[in-house]
Amino acid sequence: MAAPAGPPRRSTLITGIGELTTNDDELGRMRDAAVVLEGDAIAWVGSAADAPATDERVDVAGRAVLPGWVDSHTHLVFAGDRSAEFEARMAGAAYAAGGIGVTVAATRAASDAELAANLDRLADEALRGGTTALETKTGYGLTVADELRSARIAAGRADSVTFLGAHLVPAGAEADDYVDLVAGAMLEAVAPLVDAVDVFCERGAFDEPQSRRVLEAARARGLALRVHGNQLGPGPGVRLAVELGALSVDHVAFLDDDEVALLADSWQGGRGTVATVLPACDLSTRMPLAPARRLLDAGAVVAIATNCNPGTSYTTSMAFCVATAVLQMGLTIEEAVRAATLGGAVALDRDAPRTTAGGRALPPLGRIRPGARADLQVLDAPSIAHLAYRPGVPLVHAVWRAGEPVVGQRPIP
Numbered sequence: 043m044a045a046p047a048g049p050p051r052r053s054t055l056i057t058g059i060g061e062l063t064t065n066d067d068e069l070g071r072m073r074d075a076a077v078v079l080e081g082d083a084i085a086w087v088g089s090a091a092d093a094p095a096t097d098e099r100v101d102v103a104g105r106a107v108l109p110g111w112v113d114s115h116t117h118l119v120f121a122g123d124r125s126a127e128f129e130a131r132m133a134g135a136a137y138a139a140g141g142i143g144v145t146v147a148a149t150r151a152a153s154d155a156e157l158a159a160n161l162d163r164l165a166d167e168a169l170r171g172g173t174t175a176l177e178t179k180t181g182y183g184l185t186v187a188d189e190l191r192s193a194r195i196a197a198g199r200a201d202s203v204t205f206l207g208a209h210l211v212p213a214g215a216e217a218d219d220y221v222d223l224v225a226g227a228m229l230e231a232v233a234p235l236v237d238a239v240d241v242f243c244e245r246g247a248f249d250e251p252q253s254r255r256v257l258e259a260a261r262a263r264g265l266a267l268r269v270h271g272n273q274l275g276p277g278p279g280v281r282l283a284v285e286l287g288a289l290s291v292d293h294v295a296f297l298d299d300d301e302v303a304l305l306a307d308s309w310q311g312g313r314g315t316v317a318t319v320l321p322a323c324d325l326s327t328r329m330p331l332a333p334a335r336r337l338l339d340a341g342a343v344v345a346i347a348t349n350c351n352p353g354t355s356y357t358t359s360m361a362f363c364v365a366t367a368v369l370q371m372g373l374t375i376e377e378a379v380r381a382a383t384l385g386g387a388v389a390l391d392r393d394a395p396r397t398t399a400g401g402r403a404l405p406p407l408g409r410i411r412p413g414a415r416a417d418l419q420v421l422d423a424p425s426i427a428h429l430a431y432r433p434g435v436p437l438v439h440a441v442w443r444a445g446e447p448v449v450g451q452r453p454i455p
């Protein structure tokens with residue numbers, strides 16, 4: 043299968059692929075496959091025996107190749123450490139939304155350079171673990187100036203940036219005044235820098251009317267919507283997200299059957315709301331694991347993400363989340379890998395080609411097929427089954443991001 047011809051760009055053949063997971067309905071999961079990368083995109087996928095000539099090549103000696111992880115939910119603009127809070131939780135204390143305030147104080151006190159360096163450190167860590175596309179959020183500033191600098195630091199470092207001014211009512215503020223600020227001046231300041239707007243719709247954070255105000259203001263500006271919902275108990279987050287056409291509702295640990303059906307039905311007749319499960323967060327907060335099996339059985343679209351943040355889920359490891367989804371949430375290997383790659387791309391609205399406001403073409407993410415962004419990872423294993431069969435073992439052998447070999451084995455001319 044080949045992409046339409048364009049101007050010549052450096053081409054690389056990846057051959058000797060023992061097992062290729064493409065997430066493409068026609069190509070499926072292939073044996074003895076080869077892939078050609080050209081510039082930042084995939085140019086050809088097929089049987090190794092039919093591979094075309096290229097400028098350079100790399101033989102991965104029977105290893106498994108799959109799309110890079112698409113981590114569609116992280117909070118990487120922060121400073122400080124909450125390991126004492128984590129240790130207390132492991133000794134029996136409950137998680138409460140108010141812990142966010144500790145990170146807000148540390149983030150406000152940090153310099154731009156410190157915040158950028160912390161984000162770069164975590165993004166590099168994620169890349170070494172096979173993550174080739176990353177969403178990240180503001181939400182630890184909670185003033186116009188601090189949210190704006192968080193958005194500036196995230197823009198250009200992440201594939202997708204989300205404004206989460208509605209993360210917590212900051213100390214000393216009155217809730218409805220703060221919602222006015224978030225939906226007004228704060229949103230106006232960050233809007234040119236962000237792709238989506240998110241709200242923590244939960245007891246102790248924002249209630250349904252407050253969440254709705256922020257989301258409707260965002261929608262009126264043409265921004266995509268996300269909701270942190272049903273994390274710590276039953277709540278209105280899922281219903282609100284589906285009603286307003288949010289791209290995703292994330293956490294979804296507490297769902298009744300009607301909410302599961304609502305998420306599944308949201309896909310009838312067009313684009314719906316992705317249910318993003320965050321297995322590392324569920325474990326780190328000692329909450330029930332989100333019902334990913336029930337969601338898939340009902341026909342919902344599921345994404346798996348890390349929710350990397352210093353409070354509830356301090357990991358960049360998508361492989362850990364995939365292993366947990368298989369071992370503890372009842373997903374098959376293929377379902378978990380798909381949710382952590384293509385599922386994330388759908389949650390970011392990046393599963394199809396897009397053009398930026400400035401006219402730049404963005405190739406789609408989450409699949410290995412001609413025309414997709416050349417984002418792939420090579421495992422030091424013959425099959426994706428090893429991601430759960432060998433949990434906790436760092437299996438990344440090499441990573442290409444947008445056609446560049448960024449980790450491990452390099453091609454030779």
Ligand SMILES: N=CN[C@@H](CCC(=O)O)C(=O)O
Binds near residue numbers: 242355
């Ligand atoms: N739930 C809300 N926000 C983060 C937690 C942030 C924190 O505790 O610092 C989350 O996704 O889990």
Ligand SMILES: [Zn+2]
Binds near residue numbers: 115116117349
């Ligand atoms: Zn989150």
